[in-house]
Amino acid sequence: MDGAALEGGVRRSHVMRYRIAFVDCDPAQIVHFSNYFRWFDTSSREFFSACGVPSWRDTERASGIIGTPLVDAQASFRNPATYGEDLEIETWVEQWNTKSFVMRHVARRGETLIAEGRDIRVFAKRDAADPLRIRAVEIPAEYREMCG
Amino acid sequence: MDGAALEGGVRRSHVMRYRIAFVDCDPAQIVHFSNYFRWFDTSSREFFSACGVPSWRDTERASGIIGTPLVDAQASFRNPATYGEDLEIETWVEQWNTKSFVMRHVARRGETLIAEGRDIRVFAKRDAADPLRIRAVEIPAEYREMCG
Amino acid sequence: MDGAALEGGVRRSHVMRYRIAFVDCDPAQIVHFSNYFRWFDTSSREFFSACGVPSWRDTERASGIIGTPLVDAQASFRNPATYGEDLEIETWVEQWNTKSFVMRHVARRGETLIAEGRDIRVFAKRDAADPLRIRAVEIPAEYREMCG
Amino acid sequence: MDGAALEGGVRRSHVMRYRIAFVDCDPAQIVHFSNYFRWFDTSSREFFSACGVPSWRDTERASGIIGTPLVDAQASFRNPATYGEDLEIETWVEQWNTKSFVMRHVARRGETLIAEGRDIRVFAKRDAADPLRIRAVEIPAEYREMCG
Structure with missing residues (x-):
């Protein structure tokens, strides 16, 4: 489930497997x-789980953090894929900033590159005055360390 | 349904209304x-319909064109929105190239900017040898003219 | 948006319009x-809104009610439909019991019957000990009256 | 992946594993x-694949059969489940009729029953005159035999 790649250092990545469904x-x-x-987002949460970050239910109770909402998302679609085919989606953190971070995702079917994505995310808490508003907080040092 | 904005000329745009659902x-x-x-993609198809481009079922029968698959998609998320709220999604073609074109989408809730997107798309036909492969064709002059 | 049909009395129903998307x-x-x-569920929430029932966000703050989760759902699919077509989905409450109620949904495209559904739902609150557990409560008399 | 249960004979069933995603x-x-x-439908296709039934792409080319559209679907929801949890969904054919058949689905999280479903499906071909119309055909003896 977990890989590590040398890229001027060690990078922690996670590979999620998914069989494409008819309804997809x-x-x-x-x-x-x-x-x-959707799958890149799921792979992002699987990455965090593999690194030891608790569910957002538990982080919300413990510290108010409700998750890592996206500020920006981008993807390139390289080859079509269809139902019954198996994808491997590799996900890692490319860059940590003070309040945001960049995730990368690569979906492959065997050796064939299917799609690549990049998100900018923040760790967020709810606004005390209006629970539908969220605000970015500094990236917790603990989670940053877990995620390598 | 249709607007036109002056931007060194006349641009054809389309506004789709959507009420956010609980399941969203x-x-x-x-x-x-x-x-x-998903909604930007739907708004893209609504834009084409408003401009007079036939359904992809009809274009496939007439000329083999199955639609406008995406090569790249990007979006920025400016403010959160929730169920029961009404969005207006404005869509237009920002740029026409020989084989690709750029669509822009802006989602607003009243005066509040919610999300902005940009896709790169191609008009595509199926590969004769392998119907799951698709290939970009030159943008049909007729459709380009319809879409302004 | 609102209709009323005589069926040994007056029944309150609601009609939601939806244009089918390519991605559907x-x-x-x-x-x-x-x-x-999904659409029957959205139509169910639109029915409640048309009847004056507050959003589940507001009911949760006011009384702990988080919505009307389903105990059972059934649908029959009468005719196929495709993207670009407009559906009208009519929704009403067929029967009120003490702790559950039965909703009915009919989707039509013009005069053509497309699908019919029936859900059994409860009004639910979270379990104090485990917020992921929910439990049915007696149907609030106020909401029952609103929904006719 | 495959189980067999004695029920006045041998029944072929298939178990699909799925980890619930945040977006679900x-x-x-x-x-x-x-x-x-959605998952019961995916499990239905996985069942057919496990039994050796070709993809609907291949059956359409070979015999015109586009799949097994639903005439009716029903499900009961026994216990709530949430993201990060693993489901096992067991699927089998409960009954074969001349032109329709009944599938059953049971979703469990460990020992806990989460949901149960039952569909009525037909094998269908496209109408020659109108490719958006579909019609039920007799269940191919070959597939029925494969699926036990």
């Missing part, structure tokens, strides 16, 4: 692109 | 970001 | 059946 | 019920 595909017979964003 | 929201109580990509 | 359709070119359940 | 959960923090219908 559209009338063009191929995966609707929006699903890659 | 995640445990953080706000819209899951992947839904903006 | 599967490789068979038609709506994936699971989407009817 | 709604503001009540639990899986939105519509996702069980």
Whole structure:
């Protein structure tokens, strides 16, 4: 489940496996692109779990952190894929800033590159005055360390 | 449904209205970001319909064109939104190239900017040898003219 | 938005309009059946809003009620539908019991019956000991009256 | 992946494993019920694959069969589940009729029953005159035999 790659140092990454479902595909017979964003997001949460970061339910109780909402998301779609095919989605943190961080995702089917993504995320808490508002907080040192 | 904005000329745009559903929201109580990509895609198809481009079912029968698959998609998420709220999503073509084009999308809730997106798309036909492969074709002059 | 039908008395119903999106359709070119359940659920919330029932965010703050989770759902699929088509989904409460109630949904495209559904739902609060557990409460008389 | 249960004979069943994703959960923090219908449908296709039935792409080319659309679907939701939890979904054919068949699905988290479903499905081909219309055909003896 866990890999580590040397890139001027050691990078922690995680690989999630997913078999594409019929319902993930559209009338063009191929995966609707929006699903890659769903899977990259799921892979992001699997990455955190593999690194030891508790569920957002538990972090909310402990420190008010509700998760890592996205500020920006981008993906490139390299080759079409369809149902019954197996994807491997590799996810890692490319860069840590003070209040934001950059995640990268690569989806492959065997040796074939299917899609690549990059998100900018923040750790967020709810606004005390309005629980539907969220605000970015400094990245907890503890989680940053866990995620390598 | 249709607007036109002067931007060194006349630009054709389309506004789609959508009421956010409970199922669009995640445990953080706000819209899951992947839904903006779904809605931008739907707004893209609504834009084409408003411009007079036939359904992809009809274009496939007439000329083999199965739609406008994405090569790249990007979005920025400016403010959270939640169920019961009404969005207006404005969509237009920002740039036409020979084989690709750039669409822009802006989602607003009243005066509040919620999300902005940009896709790179191609008009595509199926590969004769392998119907799951698709290939970009030159943008049909007719559709380009319709879409302004 | 609101209709009333005589059925040995007056019944309050609500009609939601929805244009089917490309992403709602599967490789068979038609709506994936699971989407009817999503739309029936959205229509259920629209019904409550039309009747004056506050958002579940507000009911949770006021009385702890987090919504009307389903105990059982059933639907029959009468005719296929595809993207670009407009549905009208009519929703009403068929029966009120002490702790549960039955909702009915009918989706039509013009005069054509597309799908029919029936849910059994409860009004629920979170379990104090375990917020992921929920328990049915007696149907609030106030909401029952609002919903006719 | 494959089980067999004695029930006045041998029944072929298939178990699909799925880890619940954040995006599968709604503001009540639990899986939105519509996702069980998605997963049961995916499990249905996995069942067919495990039994040796080709992809619907291949059956469409070979015999015109586009899949097994649903005539009716029903599910009961026994216990809530949330993201990060692992489900096992067991699927089998309960009954074969001439033109329709009944599938059963049971989702469990460890020993806990989460949801149960039952679909009525047909094998379908496209209508020659209108490719968006589909019609039920007699269940191919070959597939029925494969699926036990």
